[in-house]
Amino acid sequence: MPASVGGYVWRHSGKHQVGLAVLSIMVFLLSIWPLEIQRRIVNDAISSRSLSAIVWLSVAYFGIALLEGVLKFILNLYRGWVSERAVRHLRMTILGLARCVPRRHDSQEEEGVEIALVLSEAEPIGNFVGISVSEPLLQTGILVSVLVYIAHLRLEFALVSALVFLPQMIIVPLIQRAINRRAAMRIRTLRQISSNMIGSTGSTVADSRDQLKRIDTVFALNMGIYTLKFGMNFLMNLLHHLGVAVILGIGGWYVVRGDIDVGAVVAFVSGLAKIVDPWGDLINWFREATVSSVKYQLIETAARRIATSGAWADRSV
Template structure:
């Protein structure tokens, strides 16, 4: 892939440099989330047939079908992850080649450019070594990741609501409150991430210029990193608590319904498993949003630096 000029936005870069591959990744992602609710139904049927003293032959076939679906789902995930990795690494390579090509083209003999100062050299080194990696790494997951996770959420919530309507309220109770505290916490992370990138660039310039960075800047990077960790892990704690609270409600309410013969045990098992399948894609979707926000900041700084050095943005 070649990108003669960097687009203004990160998603614009994703489409420009990997548009055809994003289609293939989206197809694989659709295959993965299309299978997401099938294991839940197989679990439900196996448990209910076992409790009802159903046919052993039927239970065996359902178990074999479960294994086959699991293998197919994991095989699609393997293909998706390998393909994503290739697209991401290709994007990283393209960004680094863009920098190297820019270097080879300056200064021109007829119009010599001014010598680059040490601070700019340090910034350039940081861009080649560190900043291209996360930006390019996001390219592989830019479209397929939210598609797969949103598809999984819709599929699992729809299945749970189909087998037992009250679980829809439970699902919304799990996800709804998180929509209140996740966005502001993510914005706080984004602010610190942008400040961290700028500070690290200054650290790189200090090393090139004087051989050692300023101590204040090192302390600044440390403080920003710790701020990011505190917010990130606090957010994870709150999300985990909401998940376990939902599981407790499902077990409590479902157990009472089973005692009153209003619900089959297999349905409770499927609901609890479904909550686990909701927790993972929701967490991955939040992580994707975090990566999008942070890497968009990195990309904007990266593109601005290249524009300053003579590469136009599209």
Template sequence: MPRTILRYVIASTGVHQAGLAVLSIAVFSLSAVPLELQRRIVNGLTHQASFEAIAWLAIVYAGVALAEQLLKLSLNVYRGWVAETTVRRLRELVCPVAWGGHEVSPEGTGVEIAMVLEEAEPIGGFTGISISEPLLQGGILLSVVGYMLALQPWLAAIGLAFFLPQTIFVPLLQNAINNRARGRILVKRELSGVIADRPLAMTSASWVLDQVRRIFTLNMGIFWLKYSMNLLMNLMHHLSVASALCVGGWLVLEGRIEVGTVVAVVAGLGKLNDPWGDLVNWWREFSVVDVKYRLFADAAEWLTALSTANTGHQAGPTLAVS
């Protein structure tokens, strides 16, 4: 198997990643259009535009929203298919049946159980979003930020300033999460091996309970770090919106900008929150899955070597590439 998760993604699903990239580009190309339509509708209302003009803008807005949602539906279904196909391949790679029914040690059986039932799922699931997700969310961010800066640079800059602290605390917290995720995988593998060897498990009940408590502690540490990160990110978002409303309101009262501009900037900041959060979630998942994939690849090589030693020839199947 390739040594990194991204190389594995390209090797096993490269053609499909290109298709997902095309759909992602189509989705984020429409991301700034609703903001401009909202601005025109609000400004039309404040300037007493005709109902016909407002109605046509509303119809166009609905059409753009429908097109965007249909593209997202196609993208998400395609992602799901790529992910589930990859999960199936990984499970077939390490499934005991794939090794020709040869006996392995209790330790090897435990590793197989963990890999087939649990570890293949997040690795395969990540292949569906590995390239399309950062492309989609990054494209939305660039489109919306570019629109906001072109519309009202200073007001947009005030709101965007609150995203800068996140570039500091997000990587720090994510690194702590990764360390705990790696420790959890190793503990589960060891525990699976002991449980697979029933006599040993019966004589080591206290050790098994200690490992269960250790997994609990690691999981709770991940929860605390993950949701603390979410809290700080949401706080930064609300502070950015509050600042834009305050400064924008003052500029409207001074007659320097129109109400529609403030509405568009605030709506833009709201539209940035989801893609920014999704990018952080993607980076979080990439960091954890990369650790899981390296452990998975190492274990697959170990099982292959173990099967080869038992049979005198290479018994493991090769990875199909599409």
């Protein structure tokens, strides 16, 4: 296996990542058109009282939404295929090595636990392969496209939108690192619990006490992860609504003064709402990327340890 999860992604699915990237670009290039059509319906069509203009703009809106939906469907299906292909490859590789390489009799139980845990951790790593390139490209493309569109209409509103996410760009990586540390400790502790349950020949008071401590440790780590994750979500939602309030206030004042039209304010608010999902998806991608990297390193470490002990021959996964 390559040294990093990124190396595995490119070695196993490089050409498919290119195809996923092309689909992602096609999707985010369509993302700003619904905003412009909304603005034109509110301003041009309604002010001119032209029924035909309203109908044609509505049909155009639906057509773009349909095309975007079809492309997203194809993209997600393609991602799923790439992910499952990677999961299958990881599992077949691990099971193939387990069957072909002789193992010591005195460590078979421990090796069985190790292999079972590695197999279970292969699925989230494989799932990440499908979104490793296309997801950040798609969501970043939507963010940039919408911000550029808003800046084209009114620069100060684009600055407000950017300021909404600036604190998150600083805070989120810090919180995610704390989550990653707890996730890695949780995986190691669960491995210790499983190894002790299967590998021990008898149950002593000391063993039971240690197992209970490990279970309590997993509980505390999980609660810490929940607290950090939901606290981060609370912060993101709070900043989003703050941005909407600022745009509505400033936009309403500009409309009263006659500096902008109502359609522009509608486009600004819709644009800010359209940014929220991509930003949240980027946060989730960053979380999955870092957790997958941790799990991949744990699999590498486990394989190396078993190989060194003689459980697996001097071969790499």
